Amino acid sequence: MEAEQYETLAIKQNPPGSPVVHxxxxxxxxxNALSLEFFSEFPKALSSLDQNPSVSVIVLSGAGDHFCSGIDLKIFASIQSQSGSLRxxxxxxxxRRDIKFLQDAITAIERCRKPVIAAIHGACIGGAIDIVTACDIRYCTEDAFFSVKEVDLAITADLGTLQRLPAIVGFGNAMELSLTGRRFSSQEAKELGLVSRVFGSKEELDQGVRTVAEGIAAKSPLAVIGTKSVLLKSRDMNVEQGLDYVATWNSAMLMSDDLTEAVSAQLQKRNPVFAKL
Incomplete structure (x- = not known):
């Protein structure tokens, strides 16, 4: 896979040819503050990886000592400057159009068919919460810390946290975290359900995420993208609607080469090998 060049992102495939891409x-x-360039580059990078048949799972992480400190405050100065000249x-x-543009860059995570795993270390603040709540799985290091910080900047969080966080940690917990803007620990994040597992160090996090990602990548790609799609759709439906949606999905996808291979592998007591998507 040829590495595309971005100003705010780096794409790594280690080892080369691995179905897991970082x-x-x-x-x-x-x-790793989120600049205006990030909001243009991020959905493009996700779309590129989504369309690449050699990519099965995406691991989202941050370079340096922190996952992400939130939106670059220079964005607010830019917005004030541009909107100030208008009536x-x-x-x-x-x-409103500008906010929708920023929102769309985060929603690109859910739009991506491939699973996106957030590997969080250090700070995960403000806009970073928007990002991780849109991810499919979240893990963190013991020293990671979190904050829904927007209220302290005199703004209402508008890139997805207030919409996605309640479904993850519960309405009451989301309200308390969002109104106080307080910092909370990795252990509390685990207790709330924001992260699924806490690792002792960055090295342990990387190894643990690699193991999970490779395990998912070895499964039927049709089953994996179907599971993500149905879960996301069902989140906004009642049970009856969700069951109807998955029935329609499986009426199109169930009878596949992947099913034949999975059953054969079970009977022959071997690992299945699935074609790329």
Missing amino acids: LCLNRPRQR PGRASEWL
Whole structure:
């Protein structure tokens, strides 16, 4: 896989040819703060990886000492500068379009068919919470810490945290974390269900995530993308609607070469080998 070049991201495939690809927030000197360039590059990178048949799982991490410190405050100065020259009404309409553009970059994680695993270390603050709540699986190091920080910047979080976090940690917990903006630990994140597992060090996190990602990558790609799609759709449906959706999905996908291979492998007591998607 040829590595594409981005200003705010790095893509790594280690070892070469692995179905697990690492998408790394790559502004370590700025604690991986999210710049305007990030919001253009991130959905492009995800789309590229999603369309690559050699990629089965994406691991999202941060370079340097922290996962991500949130949105680069220079974005707010840029927005104020651009909207300040517009008349009321037009300024609001322009700002709404700008917010929708930023939101779309985060929602690209859910739009990506391939599973996205967040590997979190150090700070995970503000906009970083928006990102990880859109990921499919979240793991962190023991020294990781979290904060829904927007209220301390006199803004209402608008890139997905207030929509996704309640379904993950519960409405009451999400309300408390969002209104206080308080910092909370990796252990509390685990107790709340924000992360599935806490690792003792960055090295242990990397190894643990690699094991999980490779395990998922070895499964039927049709089953994996179907499971992600159905879970995300069912989140916003009642049980009856969710069952109807998965029935429609499996009526199209169930009878596949992957099913034949999985059954044969079970009977022959061997590991299945699935074609790329």
